[in-house]
Amino acid sequence: MSVSTRTGFFQRAYGIVRQIPAGRVATYGQIAAMLGEPRKARFVGFAMHSSPGVAGGVPCHRVVFKDGALAPGFAFGGPEAQRALLEDEGVGFLPDGRVDMHAFQWEA
């Protein structure tokens, strides 16, 4: 039984998020789809909450809503901090305060 066989859905989610290059963002549903389970989009978010953090190799700040919006109130210190991190990586934001998915959504 390899680690992947474990229930560790979270662990697999981390694996996907870890592959998101800097200056790119992915949606929860997109990551879930990469796991082969597009219905578990919620758990991808949960995994981020429980994630070891950027220092742990999980740039959860690169994971956003399908709309390009950020998690309100649950992002590390607030969506503003998340936005700051993304902008620092070169991600552009729309006047609406959302990520420009049209230009920065990550494609495997």
Next chain:
DNA sequence: GATCTGACTCATG
């Protein structure tokens, strides 16, 4: 081990 909950998303009112 049943119940509740939830960083989502889609459909409907």
Next chain:
DNA sequence: ACATGAGCCAGAT
């Protein structure tokens, strides 16, 4: 355009 409901299923209590 915004609010609410429902579906999804694994983790926490």
